[in-house]
Structure formats: C-alpha cells, structure tokens
Amino acid sequence: MSQQIELISKELAEEPIEIPQNPFWQVCRRFGRDELIALFINVIGTAIISFFTAIPILLSIAGPVIEKIGFFPAHFLEARKIYETTPKKQRKKLSYYFKNATKRGLTSLSEDVLVHDPLYVIFMFTGIIIYPSIPVWILATISFVLAVIVVTLLEVGIRELQYLNFKINMKNAGFESESFLETRFFISTKENPKKLLNQLIKDFNLKLLGNVLEYNDKYFDNKLRVYSGRIPKVRLRKRTRNSGKGLIKTIQIVYTRVSEKEKKSPGQYRYFPIKKEKFYFMIKKEIPNTIKEIDNLKIKRILKSCLKSSPQKITFKRTLAKNKILLFSVDKIMKGKNYYILEIKSWKTKELLEAMRYVMREFPVIQTTKGKSEMNVWSD
Secondary structure, three states, X not given: OHHHHHHOOHHHHHOOOOOOOOHHHHHHHHHHHHHHHHHHHHHHHHHHHHOOOOOXXXXXXXXXXXXXXXXXXXXHHHHHHHHHHOOOOOOOOHHHHHHHHHHHHHHHHHHHHHHHHHHHHHHHXXXXXXXXXXXXXXXXXXXXXXXXXXXXXXXXXXXXXXXXXXXXXXXXXXXXXXXEEEEEEEEEOOOOHHHHHHHHHHHHOOEEEEEEEEEEEEEEOOOXXXXXXXXXXXXXXXXEOOOOOOEEEEEEEXXXXXXXXXXOOOOOOOEOOEEEEEEEEEOOOOOOOXXXXXXXXXXXHHOHHHOOOOOEEEEEEEEEEEOOOEEEEEXXXXXXXXXXXXXXXXXXHHHHHHHHHHHHHXXXXXXXXXXXXXXXXXXX
16 A cells, blocks of 8 residues: 555645534534633633722623623634645735634624523523522533534524525526535556456446546636535536537536544444535536636626636546446546546445445555545646
8 A cells, every 4th residue: 555655646645535524513612612712701801800990880791891802812823823834825815814714703703692692691590590509600501501502503504504595596597416425546557447447347236338438627716605514616517428429518516525434333444425416507508618708697696706717627537337326437637647536426325335345445545535626636
C-alpha cells in the first residue's frame, strides 16, 4: 500500500477522507459554546458593575445586556485561524472571514434572544413551581441545557425544511432528480483496470454496459447553501450515450453528504459512503461555456452565485458495469494522471458496504471522499 500511496499525490495520500460533523452536534457545540461564553461574561460583567451601583434594576438587566458580546469572540478566533491556515493563493481579505464570523455570531445571538432565553425562563419557572425543594442552581443548569437542546433541534429541523423547499424549487424550475449512495477509490495506473473490472464482473455477476463513455465537465464555484453537511457542486456536463450515438447534455446541481457507517462488530476496514442527490436539467441546444449563457431565467436565478465563475474543466473516460443493485464505473482522467477512479453506486446500504469490503480486500486501493473537482491535481 505504501508504494500505491507514493504513486498518487501526497495531498491525497495524507487526507483522502473528509467527513462533516453530525449536524446536531455541530449546532449544539457551536451554540452551547457561545452560550457558555456569554454566561461567563454575564457573571463577570454583573460583578464589576456591582462595585459601582447597588440599584436592583440595573444589576438585573446588566448581565443579559453585557453577555451579548459573548456570542462573537469564538467566531472571530475561528475566522483568524481560517485566514492564517488558508494558502496565500486562495486566501481572501481578512475582512471577508470576519464578516462571516459576524454572521455566525448573529445567528447564535438571535437564537439566544428569540428561543433560548424565553425557553430558559419557562423551564426555570416551571421547575421552581413543581420542584421547589430542588436547589436553584440545579434547576438553572437543567433549564440552560434543555433550552440549548431545543434550539439545536429547531435549527436542524429548519435546515431540513429549507432543503425540502430547495428541492421543490428545483422541480418547479424544471430539474429532474435522483438519489443514491456512492463510494470512491483511487487505483494506480500500474494496475490493469480491465483485469480489475473483469474480476468484478465475474464475482458480482455484472453486465458490461455499452461503449466507453467520454465525459466533458465544467465545474463552477458556487455559494449555494450547505444543508446539514450536504455540500453543493455545480457543473455543466456533456457525455456520449451508451449506444455511442449522440450526446447527453445537462446542467447539474449535486449535493453530497459523507458519513461513516458504523459496523456492528470490529473489522479491518472503515466505510465512508456518500449520499448523493443529483438535480439535472436536460439541454437540447449546444451546452453553454458559462452560466451567463444559459437561456433559462429560473435556472440562471438559482445559479446567480456562479455567474462570475470561470469553469474548472475535467475530461475523463468511463467504463460501466452493473447488476440489479450495484453500478461500478472505472474512470480515467484524460490528462495523464497516475491513477484511475473506481466508483460504486447503489440504492442499498448493505450491498454497497459488501462491495466496498471486497474492493478494499482484493485490490490495492485508497478510499476517498474527494471528488474530481475538489483536488487541484487533475490537470497538468
């Protein structure tokens, strides 16, 4: 395996897997952290003000007012870290990162004012009435934690509703959709892809599909929303048909979400399937070079963040084989890179994991969650 890794890029070998945080934990961690910082500032600020005044009303409102600045420091520190660790060629102005940090802080602040504080008061009041013998500090802690949990559930639930609304808007704009599970492996070109595919065809009872397909993709930078770990990509795709006659041309928005599939019993391998939801619009005319050239105003409105983006061009050849449950594809990038890409697609988790285990056991591969547009190693 070490020789296999050396044949592939250093960047890929070191970080082949990227997995987003669980959306519930991500929100709970962010909001809970901001609330604790705000609580600390509340206590310290109230204590300092108490040295200058003893007026009850001032002491009562001082903490809730002062604590609001506590929803921003952690985000500014994160912004600074992101700025310093971003390669200079890709780095934007520091103000860009601070602007995003401010937005995240305002999200926590609004959730605190509109949801957390009212819930805390309700939980606290209810606890005091029903369980008067329980110490106040215990009730306060329980109320604080319960309110954070409710905020987390509400935010994740709202994001899911927003994603559902996005899918409805895509359908109304004329997009078709498909959803499936996928996994990817990198294989050195020193391996024989025909031999690999023949072995897969034999052992999984696959049928070879048509001719070798040629793909021409153009990927665009986008600012589409990320929904609970679902990462968006925008591409214009032109490919040959299985029959070898004619072309299929589409505009695609693809959302992917990576997760680790836990096994019931310990095993030698780890599994990182990708849930992919693809929205595609068929083009009858010549495929445009940029988003600006798209005639459909609804689609152009959806992709407005891509209007000024120059496409990243990727060309590859694909060989397909499938059975009723699994689809295998072997891709070769056209510009002389030293690996093939093996992708497995399925609509059933169990069968996909079995295929992943077989591939990792039988072939010298590197499992990855990175796509063709995500690594700057595709073109010479």
